[in-house]
Amino acid sequence: MGRDLYQHTTKNLARARSGRLSIATTLAFLVVIGPAFGQAILEGERFHPATAKQGMVATSHTLATEVALDVLRDGGNAVDAAVTAGFALAVTQPRSGNIGGGGFMLISRGDGSEPEAIDYREKAPAAATETMFQDKSGNVVRDRSRFTHLAAGVPGTVAGLALALERHGTISLERALAPAIRLAREGFIVPHRFTEGLEQARERLERWPATLATFYRPDGSAWQPGERFHQPELADTLQRIADHGVKGFYAGETARLIADEMARHGGPITLEDLKDYRPEVRTPVHGTYRGYDIFSMSPPSSGGTHIVQILNILEGFPMADFGHNSADAIHHMAEAMKLAYADRSKYLGDTDYVDVPLEGLTSKGYAEELRKTINSEKARPASDINPGQPAAWESPETTHFSVVDKWGNAVSNTYTINFSYGSGITVEGAGFLLNNEMDDFSARPGVPNAYGLIGGEANKVEPGKRMLSSMSPTIVRKDGKNVLVTGSPGGSRIITTTLQVILNVIDHGMNIQTAVSVPRMHHQWLPDEIRIEQGISPDTIRLLEDRGHTVVRGSAMGAIQSIMIDEDGTLYGGADPRRSTSSAMGY
Numbered sequence: 001m002g003r004d005l006y007q008h009t010t011k012n013l014a015r016a017r018s019g020r021l022s023i024a025t026t027l028a029f030l031v032v033i034g035p036a037f038g039q040a041i042l043e044g045e046r047f048h049p050a051t052a053k054q055g056m057v058a059t060s061h062t063l064a065t066e067v068a069l070d071v072l073r074d075g076g077n078a079v080d081a082a083v084t085a086g087f088a089l090a091v092t093q094p095r096s097g098n099i100g101g102g103g104f105m106l107i108s109r110g111d112g113s114e115p116e117a118i119d120y121r122e123k124a125p126a127a128a129t130e131t132m133f134q135d136k137s138g139n140v141v142r143d144r145s146r147f148t149h150l151a152a153g154v155p156g157t158v159a160g161l162a163l164a165l166e167r168h169g170t171i172s173l174e175r176a177l178a179p180a181i182r183l184a185r186e187g188f189i190v191p192h193r194f195t196e197g198l199e200q201a202r203e204r205l206e207r208w209p210a211t212l213a214t215f216y217r218p219d220g221s222a223w224q225p226g227e228r229f230h231q232p233e234l235a236d237t238l239q240r241i242a243d244h245g246v247k248g249f250y251a252g253e254t255a256r257l258i259a260d261e262m263a264r265h266g267g268p269i270t271l272e273d274l275k276d277y278r279p280e281v282r283t284p285v286h287g288t289y290r291g292y293d294i295f296s297m298s299p300p301s302s303g304g305t306h307i308v309q310i311l312n313i314l315e316g317f318p319m320a321d322f323g324h325n326s327a328d329a330i331h332h333m334a335e336a337m338k339l340a341y342a343d344r345s346k347y348l349g350d351t352d353y354v355d356v357p358l359e360g361l362t363s364k365g366y367a368e369e370l371r372k373t374i375n376s377e378k379a380r381p382a383s384d385i386n387p388g389q390p391a392a393w394e395s396p397e398t399t400h401f402s403v404v405d406k407w408g409n410a411v412s413n414t415y416t417i418n419f420s421y422g423s424g425i426t427v428e429g430a431g432f433l434l435n436n437e438m439d440d441f442s443a444r445p446g447v448p449n450a451y452g453l454i455g456g457e458a459n460k461v462e463p464g465k466r467m468l469s470s471m472s473p474t475i476v477r478k479d480g481k482n483v484l485v486t487g488s489p490g491g492s493r494i495i496t497t498t499l500q501v502i503l504n505v506i507d508h509g510m511n512i513q514t515a516v517s518v519p520r521m522h523h524q525w526l527p528d529e530i531r532i533e534q535g536i537s538p539d540t541i542r543l544l545e546d547r548g549h550t551v552v553r554g555s556a557m558g559a560i561q562s563i564m565i566d567e568d569g570t571l572y573g574g575a576d577p578r579r580s581t582s583s584a585m586g587y
């Protein structure tokens with residue numbers, strides 16, 4: 001039996017305490033008012049969530065959290081606030097927030113009606129071909145799908161956010177865009193992470209004059225922490241959307257600027273591609289885990305399918321008894337992850353183009369078959385499951401935000417331009433970066449993408465098709481009520497990051513801030529290694545190596561922004577300290 005989700009939700013925290021808690025203030029509380037937290041710490045809690053009664057927003061940038069929270073305070077609902085956050089992040093966090101990319105929004109209303117997903121993933125332009133990222137001999141030309149105008153899929157974010165608002169919102173698109181336009185036009189104070197990102201990506205970004213002019217100082221250096229950064233062209237682009245709706249992006253001046261940018265550099269996106277772009281309403285993947293209902297993203301994302309598949313496998317193991325991040329827990333998670341990622345490489349793709357055996361992959365029966373192949377004492381080599389040669393490149397720049405309103409409506413949204421700063425190419429005159437999402441297709445079946453993920457025929461490039469994703473916006477329900485809203489960036493590690501927050505809450509009884517903060521692990525079948533964050537003990541690593549695992553210490557994985565809803569409606573926000581600008585705030 002799973003533990004009750006509410007078991008350790010730090011009810012002992014003073015409810016009167018303000019819900020406005022950023023990572024910095026959370027840490028400050030721990031240092032300054034340590035004794036007040038003594039009991040919670042003794043109970044095993046290491047971090048404390050923001051708490052609130054009426055509404056909660058968790059995003060990866062404080063300014064986006066604030067403007068979304070204002071919408072909730074003014075009587076808007078979770079979708080209104082989420083769309084407002086989505087546009088604000090496009091201004092304050094250009095490395096991953098975007099209008100030049102795409103993503104997925106999961107919406108679960110407080111009335112218990114069926115959750116729905118808005119798929120605004122980018123699409124391959126009409127001129128895309130199966131071999132566009134190969135040379136004449138059929139070898140994959142890697143940079144072509146990453147750092148050229150061919151790398152960009154037709155952006156979906158503006159259409160997706162507008163559709164969410166149209167279907168579920170109560171405010172106008174103009175209102176949702178207003179804070180983003182203000183932040184772009186009046187500027188905002190640059191945090192350290194902003195400067196650091198631009199300095200790190202300089203070599204890749206400075207190749208493009210419009211990118212240099214848009215994101216760097218006139219002398220070419222990066223804006224420094226504490227300075228005010230303005231984006232007048234982006235403000236104009238956003239204003240055109242406010243004035244003309246989605247046509248203000250997919251037609252008219254902005255569409256012309258995108259098409260001209262493409263034409264100047266041999267890129268394939270045309271005015272026609274932009275005019276034809278449509279987001280889709282999809283049914284989320286559904287599964288159960290120890291009495292909870294799990295809703296997550298369906299294809300063209302692989303996220304929901306494999307979260308449910310891995311949970312189904314793990315349900316047969318006593319995860320709570322193993323203990324969080326014990327060798328037993330990590331071993332069983334790794335074995336289940338390997339099996340799921342091997343299936344991903346073969347079966348997953350855009351269901352508008354290929355048949356994906358979703359029911360089979362997410363069935364309890366199939367999980368039982370897979371579970372029988374797991375040896376509790378010994379790692380199964382990935383080569384026994386399927387062969388492959390992964391690449392070393394990685395870049396986890398996607399961003400996630402979660403919102404819950406006073407009616408219990410929940411929104412879980414993950415969107416991306418793929419790499420940090422996407423393709424690195426700014427649309428001249430429009431002030432925003434283009435994605436490099438075409439790299440998420442199989443450039444050639446069997447050849448890994450940037451995340452080392454192997455894709456199959458199901459994910460080959462086809463005109464108008466959506467490339468396979470790992471984004472996993474997820475909402476967990478109990479008895480028809482939303483209880484956990486979560487999701488993460490992290491490339492191939494999105495699935496396992498989101499999975500571990502679910503396990504941390506359901507199996508290990510953690511409060512939401514602890515669940516997002518504790519160290520994580522990852523296995524994706526190939527490379528055949530368990531990747532761990534700092535904080536897993538050396539003797540645990542030795543025990544895993546004794547079972548035949550290769551264990552590799554990597555950098556931080558994911559930036560999960562989550563909200564938990566207690567039995568009595570109290571909201572708990574958990575912002576991921578791995579991204580220093582993360583914040584969860586409520587009222």
Ligand code: GLY
Pocket residue numbers: 398416417418419437440468469470471491492
């Ligand atoms: N671009 C990363 C993903 O969609 O999974």
